[in-house]
Amino acid sequence: MKTVAIATFAVTFVLSTSFASAQSVNGTVKKIDAEQGKVTIDHGPIKKLDMDAMTMVFRVASPDMLKGLKTGDKIKFDADRVDGAITVTNLKK
Numbered sequence: 001m002k003t004v005a006i007a008t009f010a011v012t013f014v015l016s017t018s019f020a021s022a023q024s025v026n027g028t029v030k031k032i033d034a035e036q037g038k039v040t041i042d043h044g045p046i047k048k049l050d051m052d053a054m055t056m057v058f059r060v061a062s063p064d065m066l067k068g069l070k071t072g073d074k075i076k077f078d079a080d081r082v083d084g085a086i087t088v089t090n091l092k093k
Helices: 001-022
Strands: 025-033 038-043 054-058 072-080 085-092
Touching: 025 054, 038 072
Parallel strands: 054 085
Antiparallel strands: 025 038, 025 072, 038 054, 072 085
């Protein structure tokens, strides 16, 4: 029984730290370049990437992420390094 409790705690700890590191960031869409698959976002700090708040251009993981998106939209997004480029991996309006 004690082994089950320890295993349950270990799994819970690993999952909670994984989700904590994938915190979404608030931002505002400033520009969309669908042809290049890029979006300019004025965003808050991105702790995962040790990045301060700023406005910058991001690649998007999929061009479909840009469908229905407009300049001025308030979004929540996740970003990560993909093939050396900082890329939006998840985006929600």
